[in-house]
Amino acid sequence: MIELIAYLCKQGLATQKKICPELDQAALGLPAIDPLKPCLADECNNYEQICPTNAIEVKYEDADKFKPEVRLDLGACIGCGLCIANCSNGLITRNLSTQNATRNREDLILSSAGTQTKSADKNTNSTKNMFKKSLAVRVVSTGCSACDLEIGAAANPIFDMERFGIQVVASPRMADALVVTGPVGKGMHKALIQTYEAMPEPRLVIACGTCAISGGIHRGGYAEANGLAALLPVDIFIPGCPPHPWSIINALMMAMGRSAQ
Amino acid sequence: MIPVYKKLAINELANTIRADLEIEGNRVGLVTSIDGNQLITLMLNTRSGNTVLYQAELASDSYTSLTTTIPQLHWHERAIHDLFGLIPLGHPRLKPAIINESCETIFAPLRETAKPISDKLLATRDFEYLHISGEPIFELPVGPVHAGIIEPGHFMLSCLGEDVLNLEVRLGYLHRGIEKRITEIPWRKARFVAEAAASDTACANALAHALAIESLLAVEPSFRSQGLRTLALEIERLAMHIGDIAGMAYDLGYLVIAANFSRLRGTALRLAELLSGSRFLRGYICPGGVVHDPDRLLSEIQRTTKNLRENLKPALDFFISNPAVYERLRNTGKLSSSLASEFGMVGVVARACNIAYDCRQSFAQGSYPKNHPTIALQQEGDALARTLVRIAEINSSLDLIDTILSDLPSGTIGSNLPVDLPANAIGIGIVEAFRGELIHLVITDKAGSIKRYAIKDPSFNNWTGLAIAMRNNVIADFPICNKSFALSYSGHDL
Numbered sequence: 001m002i003e004l005i006a007y008l009c010k011q012g013l014a015t016q017k018k019i020c021p022e023l024d025q026a027a028l029g030l031p032a033i034d035p036l037k038p039c040l041a042d043e044c045n046n047y048e049q050i051c052p053t054n055a056i057e058v059k060y061e062d063a064d065k066f067k068p069e070v071r072l073d074l075g076a077c078i079g080c081g082l083c084i085a086n087c088s089n090g091l092i093t094r095n096l097s098t099q100n101a102t103r104n105r106e107d108l109i110l111s112s113a114g115t116q117t118k119s120a121d122k123n124t125n126s127t128k129n130m131f132k133k134s135l136a137v138r139v140v141s142t143g144c145s146a147c148d149l150e151i152g153a154a155a156n157p158i159f160d161m162e163r164f165g166i167q168v169v170a171s172p173r174m175a176d177a178l179v180v181t182g183p184v185g186k187g188m189h190k191a192l193i194q195t196y197e198a199m200p201e202p203r204l205v206i207a208c209g210t211c212a213i214s215g216g217i218h219r220g221g222y223a224e225a226n227g228l229a230a231l232l233p234v235d236i237f238i239p240g241c242p243p244h245p246w247s248i249i250n251a252l253m254m255a256m257g258r259s260a261q
Numbered sequence: 262m263i264p265v266y267k268k269l270a271i272n273e274l275a276n277t278i279r280a281d282l283e284i285e286g287n288r289v290g291l292v293t294s295i296d297g298n299q300l301i302t303l304m305l306n307t308r309s310g311n312t313v314l315y316q317a318e319l320a321s322d323s324y325t326s327l328t329t330t331i332p333q334l335h336w337h338e339r340a341i342h343d344l345f346g347l348i349p350l351g352h353p354r355l356k357p358a359i360i361n362e363s364c365e366t367i368f369a370p371l372r373e374t375a376k377p378i379s380d381k382l383l384a385t386r387d388f389e390y391l392h393i394s395g396e397p398i399f400e401l402p403v404g405p406v407h408a409g410i411i412e413p414g415h416f417m418l419s420c421l422g423e424d425v426l427n428l429e430v431r432l433g434y435l436h437r438g439i440e441k442r443i444t445e446i447p448w449r450k451a452r453f454v455a456e457a458a459a460s461d462t463a464c465a466n467a468l469a470h471a472l473a474i475e476s477l478l479a480v481e482p483s484f485r486s487q488g489l490r491t492l493a494l495e496i497e498r499l500a501m502h503i504g505d506i507a508g509m510a511y512d513l514g515y516l517v518i519a520a521n522f523s524r525l526r527g528t529a530l531r532l533a534e535l536l537s538g539s540r541f542l543r544g545y546i547c548p549g550g551v552v553h554d555p556d557r558l559l560s561e562i563q564r565t566t567k568n569l570r571e572n573l574k575p576a577l578d579f580f581i582s583n584p585a586v587y588e589r590l591r592n593t594g595k596l597s598s599s600l601a602s603e604f605g606m607v608g609v610v611a612r613a614c615n616i617a618y619d620c621r622q623s624f625a626q627g628s629y630p631k632n633h634p635t636i637a638l639q640q641e642g643d644a645l646a647r648t649l650v651r652i653a654e655i656n657s658s659l660d661l662i663d664t665i666l667s668d669l670p671s672g673t674i675g676s677n678l679p680v681d682l683p684a685n686a687i688g689i690g691i692v693e694a695f696r697g698e699l700i701h702l703v704i705t706d707k708a709g710s711i712k713r714y715a716i717k718d719p720s721f722n723n724w725t726g727l728a729i730a731m732r733n734n735v736i737a738d739f740p741i742c743n744k745s746f747a748l749s750y751s752g753h754d755l
Contacts (some may be wrong), residue, residue, distance in 0.1 A: 007575050008517065014524045026558060028538035052453040055643075078453060085553075139410045142435060144751045146460030146541050149504070152410045154627040156523035187361035187434040187754070188413060191405050203280035217457050221445075222370050223438040242460070242541065 014157045020250045023096040028081040030239060031072055032095035033110045039070045040089045050082045053217055075108040075213040078241035101238045101251035108239055130202065131176050131256045134165035138175035140195055143182020146242035147209040155243035161249050172198040177255055183211035183218040183225035196232055204255050207234045208248060210241040262689050263476050264303060264312035265605050267558035271317040275327045278302060289605060290700050291717045292337040297345035307623040316685060326352040333605040336725060344371045346382045348713035359754050361433035362388040370441055393419040405434045412750035420736055428731040430724050435754035443714040448682055449572035452547055456747040458716050458751030464542040465694030472626060472690030474548040477682050477703060484670035490628035492665045493542050496697040499658040500529035502651045505747045509648060510580055512740045513589055518580050528569045529537045535562050550675035563666050570659050579654055594730040594742035597642060606726045608697015608719045610746060613646035620693035632664050644745035684709045694719055718752030721725040
């Protein structure tokens with residue numbers, strides 16, 4: 001017993017003090033678009049062969065062939081980093097932020113035509129402050145388990161989301177927010193809707209990870225695994241495949257109406 | 262690896278497999294079909310590393326069940342039924358396995374499109390539990406959505422008082438159509454889908470995929486990339502084994518140690534991030550080699566490993582030397598060695614039953630031929646044995662990481678691959694994932710595109726083991742038993 005206490009004292013405090021910091025330089029992160037760099041799509045033109053989920057689109061709308069608009073959907077991106085490595089002009093760059101969650105699906109679509117004006121905050125006043133002090137979260141997994149492991153990691157001593165009042169609960173009856181991971185294939189439709197219906201109102205729905213947002217790599221397959229939005233109204237989208245534990249905590253704090261700073 | 266290909270008649274298949282299994286070292290790797298018109302069986306020899314693929318053509322939608330004489334094929338035949346609509350006549354418990362029965366509209370997705378699915382076939386989709394009758398029996402349904410943060414699966418426990426008489430495992434909720442998707446997209450993008458089969462096993466899946474594709478293309482990756490791949494695979498094993506022990510400590514109520522292990526798992530994930538940029542090693546291994554060289558970060562990986570080893574050792578000692586842990590795990594969820602080999606258990610579960618099967622030795626690739634670890638064996642087959650095997654493998658993985666880092670060959674990390682895959686070819690990749698034997702099988706058609714891609718996750722074999730091991734245990738031990746097997750739902754459901 002004494003040895004155990006001595007060992008634990010020697011280990012010190014593991015919890016990170018800085019909330020939602022940038023990812024380490026070694027991490028791949030997510031892509032970002034630098035609107036100042038022109039796209040040389042005519043020269044490289046291989047984004048279609050590279051992107052595994054076809055998240056990149058190059059458009060020539062304004063008939064100005066030299067200035068195509070590049071759109072990148074973070075809600076479909078699995079963060080493989082191939083576009084960053086292959087973009088010859090540095091238009092697509094690395095984004096190490098852990099604060100990428102959005103309330104609107106459209107806000108996840110990046111464009112080289114400049115940052116779009118963010119659509120109006122659809123957060124209703126009724127839920128805005130209700131969960132400010134605490135948020136009980138129910139997690140339903142429908143995917144490959146990476147996002148589940150990262151939600152589990154968010155509760156570990158390093159990230160310790162319980163210090164922000166976020167708790168994972170064992171029943172939908174006690175839950176304020178439903179966090180769904182995975183692309184929601186046909187086999188999980190019934191169980192997921194029943195879980196949602198068992199939750200008391202007001203309730204929030206959070207799509208955690210690229211699969212839950214858009215179906216990701218599974219989109220369009222026969223198993224109808226096209227993401228959560230086809231079944232339930234989604235309040236918050238967390239991009240990433242899987243999102244970093246800090247990204248998850250950031251999104252949950254967003255759900256509570258608190259900022260990460 | 263390219264298997265020896267043999268054609269035979271369907272009525273010879275059962276006898277051939279049985280005769281093969283008599284020979285020491287032989288085991289069934291995978292039984293499936295290509296498009297519903299044939300059965301293919303992959304036999305592995307764990308001594309010589311030889312593989313044979315039998316193909317038997319089918320004349321109709323049904324065949325005599327192989328399960329009646331080779332019990333370990335019962336789950337394979339259920340999966341074939343789900344994916345192709347083929348009926349094994351005489352199968353004792355035919356019901357859905359990998360596609361949940363609620364998904365009627367997606368029944369038999371891999372069947373040749375020209376062959377219609379009759380109503381008679383759809384009528385075979387009922388999931389009927391094995392009912393145990395009697396007045397004092399009660400049934401406890403659990404899932405599919407569980408209390409914690411776990412993947413979905415349904416368990417029906419039939420109990421007499423505290424004792425579980427039977428556990429029925431019902432899966433298929435996570436079916437996402439991985440195998441079909443890989444045949445629909447360009448083969449260069451297929452690796453991302455292959456590793457999404459189960460992302461806790463992302464690295465092993467990517468490696469098995471790369472090995473299968475490389476065997477088709479007859480490409481040998483550079484020595485440096487082989488070393489880096491082995492490094493990645495061992496880091497994944499290390500991180501996941503620590504995570505499983507953390508889960509076990511949590512289920513036993515030893516929370517101080519559980520929290521400590523989950524923190525140390527964070528350090529193992531840091532190793533993965535340093536190596537590949539992803540905490541789950543996603544997208545790192547590709548056919549032909551690896552994606553990037555961590556070069557400058559290798560010394561930091563070395564330092565972090567040293568640090569992890571120093572902190573991990575006392576924590577493991579505290580955990581396993583605690584009498585409460587020892588007593589609770591001993592004799593819990595016992596699986597006998599004979600049943601384990603009869604039902605084809607793999608990985609940690611098999612080694613805990615004294616079955617010396619480790620693909621790092623039997624089908625060595627990468628750095629394994631040079632430095633394969635000794636196989637961690639235990640005799641008892643209980644939850645304690647499985648935990649001890651995991652602990653031994655944590656230590657051997659740490660040793661391996663050190664060995665590979667100190668002796669990493671120099672050179673390039675990738676190779677140029679041909680544009681097209683060869684026509685009418687078969688390739689397989691066999692990898693020891695942290696749960697056990699993982700097989701990827703790829704078959705191309707005459708145009709050189711992928712016609713059939715099959716994945717056999719280690720959990721596919723081991724779910725049966727959990728059901729057997731749970732019998733006659735008290736119901737309160739179910740979480741511990743389940744955790745000691747630590748099986749994947751997504752890898753099974755695909």
